[in-house]
Amino acid sequence: MIIEDIANLLKNKYSESIEYLEDAKFIKVSASDWNDVALTIKNEDKLKFDYLMCISSYDCGDKKTYGVAYNFKSTSLNHYLEIRIEVTDEDSIHSVSSIWGSADWHEREAYDMMGIKFENHPNFKRILLADDWEGHPLRKDYDTPEYYRGMPVPKDKTYWE
Amino acid sequence: MKASDLSVLNKFNKDNVIVEKLDTLINWSRANSQWYFQFGLACCAIEMMAAAGPRHDLDRFGNIPRASPRQSDVMIVAGTVTLKMAERVKRLYEQMSDPKYVISMGSCSNSGGPYWQHGYHVLKGVDLVVPVDVYVPGCPPRPEALIQGILELQKKIKLQSPLGKEV
Numbered sequence A: 001m002i003i004e005d006i007a008n009l010l011k012n013k014y015s016e017s018i019e020y021l022e023d024a025k026f027i028k029v030s031a032s033d034w035n036d037v038a039l040t041i042k043n044e045d046k047l048k049f050d051y052l053m054c055i056s057s058y059d060c061g062d063k064k065t066y067g068v069a070y071n072f073k074s075t076s077l078n079h080y081l082e083i084r085i086e087v088t089d090e091d092s093i094h095s096v097s098s099i100w101g102s103a104d105w106h107e108r109e110a111y112d113m114m115g116i117k118f119e120n121h122p123n124f125k126r127i128l129l130a131d132d133w134e135g136h137p138l139r140k141d142y143d144t145p146e147y148y149r150g151m152p153v154p155k156d157k158t159y160w161e
Numbered sequence B: 001m002k003a004s005d006l007s008v009l010n011k012f013n014k015d016n017v018i019v020e021k022l023d024t025l026i027n028w029s030r031a032n033s034q035w036y037f038q039f040g041l042a043c044c045a046i047e048m049m050a051a052a053g054p055r056h057d058l059d060r061f062g063n064i065p066r067a068s069p070r071q072s073d074v075m076i077v078a079g080t081v082t083l084k085m086a087e088r089v090k091r092l093y094e095q096m097s098d099p100k101y102v103i104s105m106g107s108c109s110n111s112g113g114p115y116w117q118h119g120y121h122v123l124k125g126v127d128l129v130v131p132v133d134v135y136v137p138g139c140p141p142r143p144e145a146l147i148q149g150i151l152e153l154q155k156k157i158k159l160q161s162p163l164g165k166e167v
């Protein structure tokens, strides 16, 4: 199936929460319906997206909205899909780690680096940085700390001069 | 005989007896059995493995990899020391028994390397948490460079005076 057909199929089912962006060829889903949409694209006979290839996160640049992009493939029907969800700092996204196992670590990384929160995740904590780290480094407005547990983290060359 | 003289063996020219300071004997054995603590932190570790492999063969200098800090004399910090790892590096160093030495291998552990300016998560030089004896420059240093570092450390060990005052 090509992405236009997938978008139409999902729109018939979840009208309001689906938005198809034609030039960028991805589907935007609202966070509230995400769990149902995820189950549909996994189980629907015409879709069967059994493989979650990647989850990426991005900063929308307005200091409050952050996005997640999911890339799917169907190994049996051989088609692809990109879904994006954008949320503000207060909202969270439903975890899909019970649907696609690969989401587990990807979601933790999205949280670690971009501060996106996922509900119902079995083991929700940072994956790479230390547990007591403050902030989420890939956010555009991230400020490097001066010290971490007493170890200096110089921001620029002047530290050494 | 100078303590840095490598040729204790040459003194065995008569019988099986040599007269020498105990310091020299201890240094001789320490310098030639630097068992190193093997842990690789990043890409430099690959060069350390290559140095330990058959082509460069660190064993011929008496450098044998140990998997436990309790059995090792030298810690080769091979790679990027992240802030998360820095505390562990320090703890592992403290678990090593004396005498212990540290070789900092590669730009990352010397100074932060490629992460020098923008690495929010990288310690800018492992010497901020443990005392370093020899710095090996390079990104990554070739095995020959690591071997030179080890030979420099041998020289340094031979200048020490384990039973007397430090020179």
Ligand code: SF4
Pocket (backbone or CB within 6 Å): B042, B043, B044, B045, B078, B079, B080, B105, B106, B107, B108, B109, B113, B114, B138, B139, B140, B141
């Ligand atoms: S110095 Fe270079 S080769 Fe060594 S760990 Fe750092 S980036 Fe990798």
